[in-house]
Amino acid sequence: xxxxxxxxxxxxxxxxxxxxxxxxxxxxxxxxxxxxxxxxxxxxxxxxxxxxxxxxxx
Numbered sequence: 069x070x071x072x073x074x075x076x077x078x079x080x081x082x083x084x085x086x087x088x089x090x091x092x093x094x095x096x097x098x099x100x101x102x103x104x105x106x107x108x109x110x111x112x113x114x115x116x117x118x119x120x121x122x123x124x125x126x
Contacts, residue, residue, distance in 0.1 A: 071095055072107050084108070 075082070075090050082090070084101045087108070092098045099107075 069107065069111070072104070073111060076108060076111070 071094065072087065072091065075087055075094075079086075084104045088099055088101055088104050091104070
């Protein structure tokens with residue numbers, strides 16, 4: 069998951085397929101576009117929760 073976060077930070081305009089390809093190149097792990105979508109979606113949800121707690125204490 070940390071490597072995916074790094075890949076997204078390097079190029080946040082990359083498509084899911086591009087992220088899958090980069091993950092395979094860097095880690096030798098092949099995942100589907102759908103799996104990459106779930107990983108990035110979970111990551112986005114966590115960021116929203118963290119931002120929400122910092123801004124309003126909720």
